Amino acid sequence: MPITFYLKRDPTVPLEAEVLSPDVMAGLSNAEIRALTVYHGKRQLPLGEFFDVEGQRSPDLVLHGALHKVRWIGRSMSQGSITVHGSVGMHLGAYMSGGRIEVHGNASDWIGAEMRNGFIHIRGNAGGQVGAAYRGSLRGMKNGTIIVEGSAGLEVGMRMRRGTIVIRGPAKDFTGLQMKGGTIILMSGAEIRTGAWMNRGTIISLKPLQMMPTFAHATDMNPIFVHLLANYVRQFGVHMPAGAEGTYRYYSGDLSVSDKGEILVWQPTL
Amino acid sequence: MLRITGGKVYAPANGIDGVVKDLFIDDSGRFAASAEGCRTIDAAGMIVFPGGVDVHTHVAGGAINFARAMTPEDHRRTQAFMRTKTRRSGLGGMAPTTFATGYLYAGMGFTTLNEAAVPVLSARHTHEELADIPIVDKSSLTLMANNEIMLDQLQKGEYERAKQVVAWYLWAAKSYGIKAVNPGGVAAWKYGKDAKQLTTPVEGYGNLTPGTIVTQLAQICDDLGLPHPMHLHCNNLGAPGNITTTLDTLQHLEGRRAHIAHSQYHAYGGDGWDTMCSETAQLAEYFNTHPGITTDAGAVVFGDTVTITADGPWQHLLYKLTGRKWGNLDVENETGCGIVPYTYRPSNLVNAVQWAAGLELLLLIKSPWQVFLSTDHPNGGCFWRYPEIIELLMRADVRKEQLQRLPDKIKGRITLPEIDREYTLLEIATAMSAGPARALGLTQKGNLSVGSDADLVLYHEDDNIAQMFSHPRYVIKGGEIVLEDGEIREAPQGREFLVRPAYDPGTDEFIRPLFEDCYTMSFENYPVEIERIEHPVVRDCHKVQ
Numbered sequence: 001m002p003i004t005f006y007l008k009r010d011p012t013v014p015l016e017a018e019v020l021s022p023d024v025m026a027g028l029s030n031a032e033i034r035a036l037t038v039y040h041g042k043r044q045l046p047l048g049e050f051f052d053v054e055g056q057r058s059p060d061l062v063l064h065g066a067l068h069k070v071r072w073i074g075r076s077m078s079q080g081s082i083t084v085h086g087s088v089g090m091h092l093g094a095y096m097s098g099g100r101i102e103v104h105g106n107a108s109d110w111i112g113a114e115m116r117n118g119f120i121h122i123r124g125n126a127g128g129q130v131g132a133a134y135r136g137s138l139r140g141m142k143n144g145t146i147i148v149e150g151s152a153g154l155e156v157g158m159r160m161r162r163g164t165i166v167i168r169g170p171a172k173d174f175t176g177l178q179m180k181g182g183t184i185i186l187m188s189g190a191e192i193r194t195g196a197w198m199n200r201g202t203i204i205s206l207k208p209l210q211m212m213p214t215f216a217h218a219t220d221m222n223p224i225f226v227h228l229l230a231n232y233v234r235q236f237g238v239h240m241p242a243g244a245e246g247t248y249r250y251y252s253g254d255l256s257v258s259d260k261g262e263i264l265v266w267q268p269t270l
Numbered sequence: 271m272l273r274i275t276g277g278k279v280y281a282p283a284n285g286i287d288g289v290v291k292d293l294f295i296d297d298s299g300r301f302a303a304s305a306e307g308c309r310t311i312d313a314a315g316m317i318v319f320p321g322g323v324d325v326h327t328h329v330a331g332g333a334i335n336f337a338r339a340m341t342p343e344d345h346r347r348t349q350a351f352m353r354t355k356t357r358r359s360g361l362g363g364m365a366p367t368t369f370a371t372g373y374l375y376a377g378m379g380f381t382t383l384n385e386a387a388v389p390v391l392s393a394r395h396t397h398e399e400l401a402d403i404p405i406v407d408k409s410s411l412t413l414m415a416n417n418e419i420m421l422d423q424l425q426k427g428e429y430e431r432a433k434q435v436v437a438w439y440l441w442a443a444k445s446y447g448i449k450a451v452n453p454g455g456v457a458a459w460k461y462g463k464d465a466k467q468l469t470t471p472v473e474g475y476g477n478l479t480p481g482t483i484v485t486q487l488a489q490i491c492d493d494l495g496l497p498h499p500m501h502l503h504c505n506n507l508g509a510p511g512n513i514t515t516t517l518d519t520l521q522h523l524e525g526r527r528a529h530i531a532h533s534q535y536h537a538y539g540g541d542g543w544d545t546m547c548s549e550t551a552q553l554a555e556y557f558n559t560h561p562g563i564t565t566d567a568g569a570v571v572f573g574d575t576v577t578i579t580a581d582g583p584w585q586h587l588l589y590k591l592t593g594r595k596w597g598n599l600d601v602e603n604e605t606g607c608g609i610v611p612y613t614y615r616p617s618n619l620v621n622a623v624q625w626a627a628g629l630e631l632l633l634l635i636k637s638p639w640q641v642f643l644s645t646d647h648p649n650g651g652c653f654w655r656y657p658e659i660i661e662l663l664m665r666a667d668v669r670k671e672q673l674q675r676l677p678d679k680i681k682g683r684i685t686l687p688e689i690d691r692e693y694t695l696l697e698i699a700t701a702m703s704a705g706p707a708r709a710l711g712l713t714q715k716g717n718l719s720v721g722s723d724a725d726l727v728l729y730h731e732d733d734n735i736a737q738m739f740s741h742p743r744y745v746i747k748g749g750e751i752v753l754e755d756g757e758i759r760e761a762p763q764g765r766e767f768l769v770r771p772a773y774d775p776g777t778d779e780f781i782r783p784l785f786e787d788c789y790t791m792s793f794e795n796y797p798v799e800i801e802r803i804e805h806p807v808v809r810d811c812h813k814v815q
Contacts, residue, residue: 134342134346135343136340136342136344136595
């Protein structure tokens with residue numbers, strides 16, 4: 001039986017609730033869970049002030065409600081699962097190292113920021129800085145997978161080091177900014193400056209992209225690894241075309257920084 | 271009034287080595303010969319040290335503040351100080367905020383700090399921040415070895431005039447002494463050059479050499495009678511093979527007083543990063559045969575930190591080497607300033623040599639009255655990691671264990687594995703308190719004599735040395751119990767020490783036109799008013815014999 005939370009009082013200012021994590025709650029009784037501290041702005045309040053809680057002692061959490069002001073859900077989690085029916089606020093799954101997060105609704109900025117492993121699936125739209133590095137940090141997500149069914153905001157995968165991000169809807173500017181590794185799959189393309197300052201890693205776009213002048217067209221090809229990647233993402237319902245359907249146009253860059261990343265843009269056979 | 275009974279007292283300056291002894295503190299916060307009918311602390315089972323004195327740290331002013339702003343990634347992960355009845359809020363970490371700096375220093379038994387690098391241009395800012403560092407007493411040193419107005423006088427051979435200018439600057443900055451950083455090198459950097467040899471003229475200054483700058487500045491410190499000798503960051507910091515520059519500098523300085531800052535960074539052999547090795551044995555030998563000269567280790571601890579120094583050219587090189595963030599501050603005619611976050615890794619051969627070299631200097635220089643505990647905070651590591659270094663000094667087996675983490679290629683590059691010396695508690699008390707207090711000329715610090723400031727730290731005796739030194743049982747500052755059971759009880763405002771060297775009253779009018787020629791601020795706004803200093807203690811100067 002999972003632990004179920006129903007939002008009963010809308011926070012008027014952001015509610016910082018990093019206690020909403022299986023690592024914190026897996027061993028706690030219902031009363032202990034309700035007594036956990038959350039920060040409503042600068043005020044420390046018990047979690048029970050904002051949520052009705054059912055169940056106890058489970059690594060699986062189910063949250064209901066418009067949680068767009070609730071931040072840090074699943075912060076640093078390493079196990080178990082969180083399922084959200086409704087929207088979520090910033091920093092969902094930041095620093096997580098394992099477990100699964102599923103959101104049936106929209107998410108805000110910084111989901112999976114600096115995550116080390118685990119899986120995040122957003123059924124709606126996401127904000128900016130998906131899987132990114134926090135300001136000043138050298139590296140964003142180090143491993144794991146993030147799937148966004150809707151659109152995404154600015155700086156998707158900024159400084160990511162490894163792992164996979166799939167954005168089914170359009171992404172905004174600076175996707176893959178300063179990317180250092182890993183893979184971003186853009187099913188509906190992105191706005192401008194994709195891959196700026198990237199020095200490793202792969203961005204694959206299934207729609208044409210406006211390329212920066214610091215990316216050089218190298219060749220047209222169907223790399224083997226795309227087949228392997230396609231096999232991996234198929235389990236999440238993501239179809240990547242390959243083979244006879246067309247080729248990938250391979251761009252190398254960003255030439256304005258050292259080392260080189262790659263952007264592959266799908267060119268269907270006409 | 272306060273009485274402390276039953277503790278095992280270690281007071282090197284008073285020749286007390288682990289003797290159970292009662293201590294008395296009077297109402298003015300000084301040690302007294304007796305005290306009746308007052309609170310008594312039963313210190314049985316505890317060891318008692320004079321409060322720690324940090325001879326070389328960077329805790330206030332433009333550079334450290336820039337470092338704070340440049341490292342938001344550290345603020346998220348670091349220790350947060352929540353506001354309590356006695357404490358303001360703040361953050362610890364690589365570059366702690368002002369209030370947190372005071373709590374963290376006092377929290378490990380340090381009660382006096384010397385901010386080692388202040389340009390006159392940011393002296394006002396520095397004093398504002400020093401005033402916000404609670405509990406501890408403070409002093410600050412003025413950067414002088416690349417000041418263009420002063421260098422121009424030395425170039426012209428106007429020693430007497432240079433002396434007047436230096437004295438004027440010291441009082442303008444409300445400072446305690448002189449810091450020389452890469453003499454001539456930072457000035458040369460403005461021409462795209464550096465100064466690595468003591469006998470090569472400084473770019474832009476005719477025949478003036480770094481050797482002349484260091485010797486004349488050291489002479490000025492002696493002639494002005496400053497309580498602390500010239501505090502020198504030698505040329506050629508951090509570079510493989512720089513031991514020759516360092517030894518050359520020391521030979522230039524012979525016959526004068528000097529304190530060599532963070533000597534770990536100046537004790538390397540080899541001719542490139544691949545061949546870099548520790549040459550601490552040579553440097554230690556020099557100190558062992560020249561007991562008049564002091565140094566602090568500038569030891570390195572592994573982990574993340576942020577490096578800040580007035581040595582602009584070195585920081586630019588470090589930025590090029592690491593590809594990390596780089597900050598550079600323009601300090602007009604006075605000095606330079608660079609900031610680069612850095613991670614010391616045991617797997618990195620250069621870092622491993624640096625780690626060993628810091629410990630080697632502390633262990634190979636025989637007298638703890640000559641070599642002091644420092645990490646050149648935050649350059650070699652943060653000051654709150656001193657207890658780890660103390661443990662490494664006191665326990666050869668812990669050092670052996672740590673040596674296992676270093677790469678195999680370290681063999682033959684360091685001498686640490688062959689050193690068996692273990693510091694005694696008395697030696698630790700010397701290197702962390704009595705020695706630096708004496709080198710700074712702070713006669714009321716680092717000792718337990720009647721009339722001296724009642725700054726004490728009491729530790730529960732514990733086999734786990736790092737634990738013991740990072741968690742004192744009591745810290746007493748000026749007779750007040752500021753820390754008890756790991757909690758800050760009181761956060762009184764500390765004092766600031768400064769000097770007023772005598773100078774020719776005509777110096778104002780001499781500097782004014784030179785100043786108005788090249789500075790961006792107005793002359794009247796430049797000197798820091800004495801009213802700006804919270805609790806100043808002004809020292810008159812007497813010529814050193």
